[in-house]
Amino acid sequence: MEIRERILQAATRLMAEKGYDGTSLAAVATSVGIKKPSLLYHFDSKPRLRKAVLEQLLSRWNDVLPRLLMASAQTGLNKFDAVMQELLSFFADDPDRARLLLREMLDRPGEIEQALRAFGRPWVEVVSEYIRKGQESGQILKSVDPEAYILHVSSLALATVSSVHGTQGLLDNGGELSPLERALGEVARIARTSLFDAGYLAHRQKELGDLD
Amino acid sequence: MEIRERILQAATRLMAEKGYDGTSLAAVATSVGIKKPSLLYHFDSKPRLRKAVLEQLLSRWNDVLPRLLMASAQTGLNKFDAVMQELLSFFADDPDRARLLLREMLDRPGEIEQALRAFGRPWVEVVSEYIRKGQESGQILKSVDPEAYILHVSSLALATVSSVHGTQGLLDNGGELSPLERALGEVARIARTSLFDAGYLAHRQKELGDLD
DNA sequence: CCTACCGATCGGTAGG
DNA sequence: CCTACCGATCGGTAGG
Numbered sequence: 001m002e003i004r005e006r007i008l009q010a011a012t013r014l015m016a017e018k019g020y021d022g023t024s025l026a027a028v029a030t031s032v033g034i035k036k037p038s039l040l041y042h043f044d045s046k047p048r049l050r051k052a053v054l055e056q057l058l059s060r061w062n063d064v065l066p067r068l069l070m071a072s073a074q075t076g077l078n079k080f081d082a083v084m085q086e087l088l089s090f091f092a093d094d095p096d097r098a099r100l101l102l103r104e105m106l107d108r109p110g111e112i113e114q115a116l117r118a119f120g121r122p123w124v125e126v127v128s129e130y131i132r133k134g135q136e137s138g139q140i141l142k143s144v145d146p147e148a149y150i151l152h153v154s155s156l157a158l159a160t161v162s163s164v165h166g167t168q169g170l171l172d173n174g175g176e177l178s179p180l181e182r183a184l185g186e187v188a189r190i191a192r193t194s195l196f197d198a199g200y201l202a203h204r205q206k207e208l209g210d211l212d
Numbered sequence: 213m214e215i216r217e218r219i220l221q222a223a224t225r226l227m228a229e230k231g232y233d234g235t236s237l238a239a240v241a242t243s244v245g246i247k248k249p250s251l252l253y254h255f256d257s258k259p260r261l262r263k264a265v266l267e268q269l270l271s272r273w274n275d276v277l278p279r280l281l282m283a284s285a286q287t288g289l290n291k292f293d294a295v296m297q298e299l300l301s302f303f304a305d306d307p308d309r310a311r312l313l314l315r316e317m318l319d320r321p322g323e324i325e326q327a328l329r330a331f332g333r334p335w336v337e338v339v340s341e342y343i344r345k346g347q348e349s350g351q352i353l354k355s356v357d358p359e360a361y362i363l364h365v366s367s368l369a370l371a372t373v374s375s376v377h378g379t380q381g382l383l384d385n386g387g388e389l390s391p392l393e394r395a396l397g398e399v400a401r402i403a404r405t406s407l408f409d410a411g412y413l414a415h416r417q418k419e420l421g422d423l424d
Numbered sequence: 425c426c427t428a429c430c431g432a433t434c435g436g437t438a439g440g
Numbered sequence: 441c442c443t444a445c446c447g448a449t450c451g452g453t454a455g456g
Contacts, residue, residue: 018233019233019318021230021231021233021234022231022233022319024434024435025434025436026434034441034442035441035442035443036435036436037437037438037441037442037443038441038442040435040436040437045436046434099318102318105374105375106231106311106314106374107234141405145394145398148394148395148398149402152368152372152395152402155371155372155375156364156368159367159368160364160367163317163367182357183363183364186357186361186364189356190364190402193353193406194401194405198410198411199410201410202410236449236451237450237451237452238449238451247426247427248451249452249453249454252451252452253425256452258450258451
């Protein structure tokens, strides 16, 4: 693997775990087996390293988009479940993504807003268009505010994946599912129930028994 | 106001905004008009200052508990709305609470879990008992996992209040509500809809028209 | 409550 | 890719 990628990978992990201010360039360098001045040859300042880490993370989101467009071929509840699955998997596949984005939202709300707007806008527009159509046909609750709904489901997914390690002790965890599986299942349920008309949901209930 | 309280207040604000590692003792001291060694007389190390900040924040939660017990006199949906109102107000009244707790969950998942267990356990048990009773009487959906549900609604409230500043630009904001009001209204709606049986909700719908 | 000071660590540079 | 080094800032102490 290229040294540049290895630096980015180590920086992502450390910044997700300790935060930007809690991560020294020396610590990143050591964890890939080089010294700090060598790292500064590849990324010529700490802010630029942060920027590169964030850009790589967000660019991965673009890999998800093609699968989302495929999901667009489906309709109603199936389409919704496919889209939710992609959103949750994106963070569950690598919890560092959730923790790093959450930290950036806290550290630099202005800058991260711009980045999320650029990378998230197309997705938000597709999904809210879908919600509006569902509201017209009666499948989706009229009381849902599309943009706010998407934002909150995303926030919930972010916070859930980030905090499962820290708060799983509050749960009894007596069941057979892992804490993360249990948490994501509940997130999916909350998202589905608060979006669709209950009559429509009950009508389609058999199709998603394994998701409850 | 006592100097000790003024230090705690300044430390809370700075640590919520910049994080623990991003907040120097000198910065806290300066913002209350003293020098660093004077601050270290009142809190004899930085970790102890952090601990005091967190304890004061959590102790405020105890102020909420009496009102929650009063709300217990009510039943069904009214009780739920009262409890949600207290939870959302706790964070909305001072967004630093949400941001600081979220940062602590990211920085020290183990320690914060202990603290939340001590301060949140009684509340979690009361609410989950309420949910279980509602499930028996059919008002609350059988598919709800009580502990997981509470944890996720709390996470959603935390993340929502913390991130409203950073992400409000993703919303059109064409309405008459402030971004925070709009966000909290959607959180309350998501929480209510994903908890109660739809038939029960429809039956009681008139009573909460102003919450939609 | 202060000034003066400590060793350690920070991001970054010089130079090879 | 390295060693050696820079000024600035960190948390904390001595002493009054």
